[in-house]
Amino acid sequence: MKILVTGGAGFIGSHIADAYLSEGHQVVIIDNLITGQEKNINPLAKFYKLDIRERELRKILVDESPDVVSHQAAQVDIRRSVQDPCYDADVNITGGLNLFEGSIEAKVKHIIFASTGGAIYGEQNSFPASELHSLNPLSPYGISKLSIEKYLAYYKEVYNLTYTILRYGNVYGPRQNPKGEAGVIAIFCEQMLRGKTPIINGDGKQTRDYIYVKDVVESNLLALKNYQESASNQIFNVGTSIETDVITIFKSLQKLLKSSFPQTHGVAKAGEQRRSVLDISKTKEKLSWQPKVDLLAGLKETLDFYLNQQTLVSES
Ligand SMILES: NC(=O)c1ccc[n+]([C@@H]2O[C@H](COP(=O)([O-])OP(=O)(O)OC[C@H]3O[C@@H](n4cnc5c(N)ncnc54)[C@H](O)[C@@H]3O)[C@@H](O)[C@H]2O)c1
Structure with missing residues (x-):
């Protein structure tokens, strides 16, 4: 086609x-x-x-x-x-x-x-x-x-x-642009790989369905x-039907990087949605689809991608 x-x-x-x-x-x-x-x-x-x-x-x-x-x-x-x-x-x-x-x-x-x-x-x-x-x-x-x-x-x-x-x-995943208003995972990966402490907006308990x-x-x-x-x-x-908060993303990345950053909070973004998680039963049933990559495996592949990018930039 x-x-x-x-x-x-x-x-x-x-x-x-x-x-x-x-x-x-x-x-x-x-x-x-x-x-x-x-x-x-x-x-x-x-x-x-x-x-x-x-x-x-x-x-x-x-x-x-x-x-x-x-x-x-x-x-x-x-x-x-x-x-x-x-x-x-x-x-x-x-x-x-x-x-x-x-x-x-x-x-x-x-x-x-x-x-x-x-x-x-x-x-x-x-x-x-x-x-x-x-x-x-x-x-x-x-x-x-x-x-x-x-x-x-x-x-x-x-x-x-x-x-x-x-x-x-x-x-989230490889090629997501970490600049500006991209997803929190891309932003945190890039900053933590540069040794910078990422800022968690508000209390960090806002949830999303990361896929x-x-x-x-x-x-x-x-x-x-x-x-x-x-x-x-x-x-x-x-989605995954799994609700994950920003603090969990931060802690998971720390674990994968085997490094320790202070948990730093900034002001909450006005109007930001609090919770989001999707029911995927229909997609599973009608499309025979189901998510295969769990959060830690996905974060690892994403970190590897940004690490490679940084190596390429510093070599050129
Ligand atoms: N990333 C997410 O978490 C997410 C979640 C839900 C839905 N989506 C949707 O998925 C799609 C892809 O998003 P993404 O995260 O890859 O973002 P992205 O910004 O990487 O991709 C969008 C692409 O559209 C192009 N584009 C923007 N305006 C255009 C225009 N006027 N004419 C031609 N091209 C234009 C951009 O150059 C870019 O390549 C979007 O429709 C987005 O709304 C993304």
Whole structure:
């Protein structure tokens, strides 16, 4: 099959592109490299450096005529979405619509969409949250992801463009950008490897459902394999169902690094969600998927990746 992956130079999208290529598919990548990096792009993929909001995207879709579109590109920074909700909506909603309009013109069969299990439910009233939990996103980012989910249902209804929505937990692993507002694991790994004490926001008891990127990739492979059957027009949580707090992340990294840093707390981030954990029963049952990498193994592989990066930088 031919698959067009938006955001294929980014953290998660590049791993998905690699996996589709190694399964023998053809891959076309669209990315404007705003947070993605050229070094992440698999040389076997065809790459267009383009913003998903550009009209030219529709022509590329028609020319390339992919079977399936995997939509991973996004404005992913929750705090930026709060500071500039117009930009967030422009990229995440208008960009998404441009992609779907082009997909209709190009007669694409199916869209796989990277949604969020962390931000879409808001403060949960049951734990873990299943796909049927009420949707009360607390940020413009969560709202833009929810909007696209609704638009996908619209495109299915009106144009019979089918979809699979994957609501990821907090994804971590190699290639996650540790700069700025990236995930706490990427930031802590990078700082601790440099011998710097990381700052834990607030009391550190805020929880997330941390999922290793390889397991997320596996869910994307299964969504593609089953897109005409069990994954057709479905929403799936992609997490571990394990709730982990920031202090546990900090202590686990210390253990793996065999080093000791003082446990240092900073001010809590205003408006930060307190708890998040996903029920993955439906994904297990319908996609025959289950997370395979436990937190310590995933953290070890992630640390090895950043260690290698630092060695490469200091050697060059
Ligand atoms: N990382 C997580 O924990 C997490 C959790 C839930 C959902 N997601 C979703 O997964 C997807 C991938 O996220 P990621 O963590 O790999 O982030 P990332 O920033 O590494 O990847 C996003 C990619 O999209 C590209 N991009 C951004 N705006 C673009 C635009 N206007 N036009 C073209 N390309 C553009 C970036 O250059 C980047 O390569 C996103 O849709 C994100 O919302 C991520």
